[in-house]
Amino acid sequence: MSVDLSVDIGGGLTLANPFIAASGCFGYGVEYADVVDLSTLGAVAVKGLFLDEREGHPPERIVETPSGMLNAIGLQGIGVRRFVAEKLPPLRERGAVVMVNICGSTIDEYAEVARILDDAEGVAAIELNISCPNIRKGGMMFGCSLAGTRDVVAAVRKVTRLPLVPKLTPNVTDVAAFAAAARDAGADAVSLVNTFLAMAIDVETRRPRLSNVMGGLSGPAIRPIAVRMVHECRRAVSIPLIGMGGIMNADDALEFLIAGATAVQVGTANFVDPFIWGKLTAGLTGYLERHGMAAVTEVVGSLDLSTRDAGPTPEAACS
Amino acid sequence: MPVDVDATVLSNTRLSSDYNVLGLAAPAIAAAAEPGQFVMVKPGLGDHPLLRRPFSVFEVIEDDAGRVTGLSLLNKRIGVTTRTLFGLEPGARVRCLGPLGRPFSPAAPPERAWMVAGGVGLAPFHTLAVALRARGVESTLFYGARSAAELFHLDAFRRLGVRLQLATDDGSRGDHGLVAAPLERALRGLGPAAPLRLYACGPTPMMRAVTDLAHAHGRRTEVSLEQVMGCGLGGCYSCVVPVRRNGGRPRFVRSCLDGPVFDGRTVVWDGLGAG
Ligand SMILES: Cc1cc2nc3c(=O)[nH]c(=O)nc-3n(C[C@H](O)[C@H](O)[C@H](O)COP(=O)(O)OP(=O)(O)OC[C@H]3O[C@@H](n4cnc5c(N)ncnc54)[C@H](O)[C@@H]3O)c2cc1C
Ligand SMILES: Cc1cc2nc3c(=O)[nH]c(=O)nc-3n(C[C@H](O)[C@H](O)[C@H](O)COP(=O)(O)O)c2cc1C
Ligand code: FES
Numbered sequence: 001m002s003v004d005l006s007v008d009i010g011g012g013l014t015l016a017n018p019f020i021a022a023s024g025c026f027g028y029g030v031e032y033a034d035v036v037d038l039s040t041l042g043a044v045a046v047k048g049l050f051l052d053e054r055e056g057h058p059p060e061r062i063v064e065t066p067s068g069m070l071n072a073i074g075l076q077g078i079g080v081r082r083f084v085a086e087k088l089p090p091l092r093e094r095g096a097v098v099m100v101n102i103c104g105s106t107i108d109e110y111a112e113v114a115r116i117l118d119d120a121e122g123v124a125a126i127e128l129n130i131s132c133p134n135i136r137k138g139g140m141m142f143g144c145s146l147a148g149t150r151d152v153v154a155a156v157r158k159v160t161r162l163p164l165v166p167k168l169t170p171n172v173t174d175v176a177a178f179a180a181a182a183r184d185a186g187a188d189a190v191s192l193v194n195t196f197l198a199m200a201i202d203v204e205t206r207r208p209r210l211s212n213v214m215g216g217l218s219g220p221a222i223r224p225i226a227v228r229m230v231h232e233c234r235r236a237v238s239i240p241l242i243g244m245g246g247i248m249n250a251d252d253a254l255e256f257l258i259a260g261a262t263a264v265q266v267g268t269a270n271f272v273d274p275f276i277w278g279k280l281t282a283g284l285t286g287y288l289e290r291h292g293m294a295a296v297t298e299v300v301g302s303l304d305l306s307t308r309d310a311g312p313t314p315e316a317a318c319s
Numbered sequence: 320m321p322v323d324v325d326a327t328v329l330s331n332t333r334l335s336s337d338y339n340v341l342g343l344a345a346p347a348i349a350a351a352a353e354p355g356q357f358v359m360v361k362p363g364l365g366d367h368p369l370l371r372r373p374f375s376v377f378e379v380i381e382d383d384a385g386r387v388t389g390l391s392l393l394n395k396r397i398g399v400t401t402r403t404l405f406g407l408e409p410g411a412r413v414r415c416l417g418p419l420g421r422p423f424s425p426a427a428p429p430e431r432a433w434m435v436a437g438g439v440g441l442a443p444f445h446t447l448a449v450a451l452r453a454r455g456v457e458s459t460l461f462y463g464a465r466s467a468a469e470l471f472h473l474d475a476f477r478r479l480g481v482r483l484q485l486a487t488d489d490g491s492r493g494d495h496g497l498v499a500a501p502l503e504r505a506l507r508g509l510g511p512a513a514p515l516r517l518y519a520c521g522p523t524p525m526m527r528a529v530t531d532l533a534h535a536h537g538r539r540t541e542v543s544l545e546q547v548m549g550c551g552l553g554g555c556y557s558c559v560v561p562v563r564r565n566g567g568r569p570r571f572v573r574s575c576l577d578g579p580v581f582d583g584r585t586v587v588w589d590g591l592g593a594g
Contacts, residue, residue: 151512
C-alpha cells in the first residue's frame with residue numbers, strides 16, 4: 001500500500017510531504033545538496049534575509065543546554081538580492097521547493113524584500129519572520145504586538161501573491177490571538193514556533209555564555225510547549241499551521257500533525273543528523289500504514305479529546 | 320561528500336588522565352580524509368548531550384595488508400562529550416560524520432614544513448606528517464605541552480622522519496615555556512630565502528603568537544581554528560571566524576566550510592570569542 005504524504009499548506013501550495021527544513025538550520029539549502037536530494041524535502045526554508053547583507057553577532061553564537069541549544073546568530077546573511085542572484089538558481093536546478101524567510105527592521109523593509117522575491121523565479125512561499133529574538137530592531141518587536149503583527153502581514157500581503165506564512169514567536173502569553181491577527185491581515189498559513197528567549201551563564205567566569213547575552217532556545221527541550229501552542233492555534237483558526245520545535249523523529253512530528261499542524265519544520269535535529277529526512281518520511285509512512293490511513297491528511301488534527309475535558313484553559317493551568 | 324558512519328570503537332588507548340586515542344571503524348571517512356579535515360562525532364543517541372562535536376582525524380588506521388580500517392581521534396577531556404569519549408570501551412558505537420572542512424595545503428619539495436602544536440593541537444599533524452613524508456618533504460614538529468608526560472606519540476612522528484623540537488610549561492622536557500621559543504630560534508637560523516610552509520594548531524593565543532612571529536620573519540602560517548560548531552556543514556552559522564581578506568573590512572566566514580584551516584594573517588584574532 002502506498003500512502004499519500006502530500007499536504008496543502010495554503011495559498012495554492014502543495015508539498016510532496018510535510019517535512020520542511022527550518023529556517024536558519026539549513027543554510028541557504030545549497031550547503032546540503034551533497035548530503036540530501038533537496039527535491040525530496042517538502043520544502044526548504046532558507047536562512048532569514050534582510051534587504052542588505054548583515055554580519056550578525058560575534059562568537060560565541062551558540063551554546064548547548066539540557067536537551068537543547070541557545071543561538072544568537074543575529075541573522076547573518078547575504079541580503080535578498082544576492083540570494084536571488086546566487087542561491088535561487090542552484091536551488092531551482094535541484095528542484096527544491098523554496099520558502100524564503102524574510103526579515104525587516106521596518107515595515108517598509110519587509111515589503112521591499114517581499115516585492116523583490118515576488119519578481120524572482122523559483123520562490124514557492126514567503127515565511128515572514130516576525131519572531132526572531134536575536135535582533136534589536138524588527139523581528140520579535142513586531143511579533144510580540146498584535147497591531148505590529150497585523151501591520152506587517154497586511155503590508156507584505158499588499159505586495160505579493162506568493163503564499164504568505166508569518167512565523168510566530170512563542171514569547172507571548174496567548175499565541176492563538178497572534179495566529180488570528182495574522183489570518184485577519186491576509187496570511188495563508190502560520191508557522192510556529194520560533195525560539196524561546198533564554199539565557200545561560202558560565203558560573204566560573206560569571207559571564208553570559210553567548211556574546212549577545214540572550215539567545216533563542218530550540219531542540220527537544222521546547223517540544224511540549226510548542227505542541228501545546230499548535231493545539232491552541234488549531235482551536236482558534238482554521239488556516240493551515242506549520243508546527244515546529246524539537247522534532248527529532250517521525251513520532252515527534254506526528255505529535256504536531258495530530259495536534260493540528262498540516263506540515264512541520266525540523267531545525268536543530270538536522271544538526272544532529274543531516275540524513276534525517278529519509279528517516280522522517282519512512283517513519284511517517286510506516287505509521288500511516290500501521291494505522292490504516294491512506295493519506296497524511298487523515299492524521300492532521302486527529303487529536304482524540306473524547307476522553308478528556310475540553311482541555312484546560314490557561315487559567316486552569318495556573319491553579 | 321561527507322558520510323555518516325555508526326562506527327564501532329576499535330580501541331581506546333589512555334595516554335594520561337586527560338588524553339586518550341580512540342580508534343573508530345569508519346573506513347569510508349578515513350580513506351577520503353585529507354590532512355586538516357575533521358569529523359562531527361556523537362557518542363550515544365540521547366538528547367543530552369544533543370549536538371555532535373568536531374574532532375580532527377588523528378590517524379588513519381590500516382590493517383596488516385595496508386587496507387584502511389578506520390580512523391582515530393586524539394581526545395582531551397574538557398566536558399560532557401570528551402568525558403564520554405575518554406571512557407568508551409571497544410565495541411561501543413559512535414556516530415561519525417565526515418570528512419569535513421578545508422584541509423591544509425601540504426608543502427612540496429624544496430619547501431620544508433614546520434608544524435607547531437600546542438597540547439591537543441597535535442591532532443591534525445599526524446596525517447599531515449604522513450602526507451609530507453609521501454611527498455618527500457623535510458618536516459619538523461614544534462610541540463609544546465604542560466609537561467613531559469603530556470608529550471604524546473613522539474616515536475610515531477620520529478618514525479615518519481619528523482624532527483622534533485619540544486617545549487613544556489614546567490620545563491620537564493625541551494624548552495622551559497612556550498613552543499614559540501624554539502620556533503623563533505629556528506626562524507632566525509633559517510635564511511629568509513629558504514622555502515618554508517608553517518602550520519599551527521593549539522590554544523588561540525599560541526596560534527596568534529605563532530602567526531605574528533612568523534609574519535615578523537616574512538612567513539605565512541596556516542592555522543587550524545577550534546570554533547564551537549553546531550552542525551559542521553554550513554547550516555547554522557555558529558562557527559564563524561572574522562576574516563580580513565585583501566585589506567577589506569572583516570567578514571564572518573563559516574569555519575566548517577571555509578576552515579578550519581585559515582591563513583593566520585587574515586584572522587582578526589580579537590574577534591574570535593572567549594574560546
Ligand atoms: C575543527 C576542530 C577540530 C577539533 N579537534 C579536536 C581534537 O582532535 N581533539 C580534541 O580533544 N578536541 C578537538 N576539538 C575541540 C572539541 O571539539 C571540543 O573539545 C569539544 O567540542 C568539547 O565538547 P564537550 O562536550 O566535551 O565539552 P562541553 O561540555 O560542550 O564544554 C565544556 C567546556 O568547554 C568549552 N568548550 C567547548 N567547545 C570548545 C571549543 N571548541 N573550544 C574551546 N572551548 C570549548 C565550553 O564552553 C565549556 O566551558 C576540535 C574543535 C574543532 C572546531
Ligand atoms: C542556529 C539557529 C538559527 C535560526 N535562524 C532562524 C532564522 O534565520 N529565521 C527564523 O525564522 N528562525 C530561525 N531559527 C528558528 C528555527 O527555524 C526554529 O523555529 C526553531 O529552532 C525551533 O525548531 P527546532 O527545535 O526544530 O530547531 C533558528 C534556529 C537555530 C537553532
Ligand atoms: S558549524 Fe554550522 S555553519 Fe559551521
